Amino acid sequence: MSKFIVSQKQGVPFVSVQAMAEMISNHGIEQTIKELVDALEQDFSRWDKFEKSSRFASHSKNGVIELMPVSDGEMFACKYVNGHPINTKRDLQTVAAFGVLSDVETGYPILLTEMCILTALRTAATSALVAKYCAPKNAQTLALIGNGAQGEFQAMGMKAVVGISKVRLYDVDPAASEKVAHNLADSGLDITICKTAEEAVEGADIITTCTADKKNATILRDDMVKKGVFVNAIGGDCPGKTELDAEILLRADHVIVEFEPQTRIEGDIQQLSQDFPVTEFHRIVNGEKEARTNENNLVVFDGVGFASEDFTALVFLRDLIKKQDAYELLDLIPHQQDPKNLYSVVKAHSKDRGIAMNETMAIA
């Protein structure tokens, strides 16, 4: 199978929100996350093949706009993503993402896609993959603190991959917890809405913090986290935005990160010194280090989201839309017969010159 969806002269395949929603719904959310977990595992196992850099971030008063480029030498991926918690008050998404996948050999984009849904899926898959290595054996109960746009995806990922059966929800906004409970009512998960974070973490094997406020917050206090637990802290992901009491990190037996240089800037470990010991996750996948050595280990994943995860998701999507025909072609790059004759593309449209458009060019 060619790695390209269509010939690069035909136009750029585009996946809209509606096309993505229909496709993932057809394919199944759990099934999609499972396949993404496998794809992520494969890409983390070839970590050295990626040209990596910390993401570009443009911070403003109410949010951040980020660019996340990465390449494996064959394909290039870049996600545009913002983070504006204030947006929900405007009936807008906190995160409005889109992305591009390109052919390194030609530099041409071969896929342009919505990435709000795809980001929620890849983040859930990343959390689930890390949990597969880091959660205690036979984990049954997930405490989910922060019940925003990604909440349900996180829960379904932990169900699909780790096999959790119970979810304990908490959010400062009770309507957000109600929303998750409603959406997951027919998921097979046993859902409990809790009045406090303390109540939510009772009996939890996995604690996922997934909050949006751009500030240094303490979503989890040290005394709330028991030995043996896996803390999946994914909401603290830019400078000045943290979720964990630093004591939890200091007490942890193992703190796992994605790409250390980026997490030092953006993760919960920004609260600690630059030499605080962490392990990059690919080393766990590759068997260089064990995530936990016994059932009493406290393991923390300080997840911020790394570009290679979007790369994996975009390559996965490239292959899925070929099977499902879930794209349209975008007229994004000129296709005139002589590539050096870009001027003809404009001139061909000069109505007053009477030159027919197709005389000198053919637009897909």
Added chain:
Amino acid sequence: MSKFIVSQKQGVPFVSVQAMAEMISNHGIEQTIKELVDALEQDFSRWDKFEKSSRFASHSKNGVIELMPVSDGEMFACKYVNGHPINTKRDLQTVAAFGVLSDVETGYPILLTEMCILTALRTAATSALVAKYCAPKNAQTLALIGNGAQGEFQAMGMKAVVGISKVRLYDVDPAASEKVAHNLADSGLDITICKTAEEAVEGADIITTCTADKKNATILRDDMVKKGVFVNAIGGDCPGKTELDAEILLRADHVIVEFEPQTRIEGDIQQLSQDFPVTEFHRIVNGEKEARTNENNLVVFDGVGFASEDFTALVFLRDLIKKQDAYELLDLIPHQQDPKNLYSVVKAHSKDRGIAMNETMAIA
């Protein structure tokens, strides 16, 4: 007039190649470049308002993929652009660019557009604006060395803004020169195709080098460049890709750059030491420095293309498409009623669950 084309809940305005070609053709190429020159001049005069960084570049054997982000605190712009000279042999563009303009306040993209044509226009406008300050008085003759995709735009910019009347063409590929001559036959410019670069520069007031090869080349030797000339060197724009004999730079009375940190890496001055004196162009626009003090000055613009120029072009485009209605709306960002209920966007499509799509959401 609102700075937004449409409400951010309606979808993302998209300008296709065809829409761009029709719009620019209607508006007129010279008129477009003239207006872009005015817009660029205004933005260069408020240089300190921009959050600037050197562009991100991912180099591979045959080319480069770059991201060019910039913000003025109100709008954020980013261009994706490649450079693959080998592409013309595949009937593909050397440069396949697209870009996004976003609202810093919400982080939402408000415009997505083709940027092959737009880049050619903004590059021509930048060259013309710099020439307005740096070319000798009453410049009449342009030598255009390198007659690829941007050639005609460069010539039309120098005509529209500086008032040149003669163009002397040279390219290693004679068909490229024929193409430019053909396209500009009715432009009012007096066109001469030359057999050598030496012949092309005879009597030239402005020498534009606009070649694509990704190597250290000597398009202009020192002995080919007379006193008094303005050299507009825009083809040398990444590490290992230069056009000028270093002697020309060393002899020049004034070397002008866009954003010094980026040009040190990418421009022709990469051949020289890090302390070789250059002047950022905004200082010329703002009257802090004079581009030339007498008619014998040799002035060189070591142009590489800076993100703020794309910002200017994208804001210009935003306003032009409002007048011309030259866009379609792209379903790029979800618009469900409750922004936290992203899961419903996927779940609503679950055919086997029998939930109507419009029950919980409204996709634009």
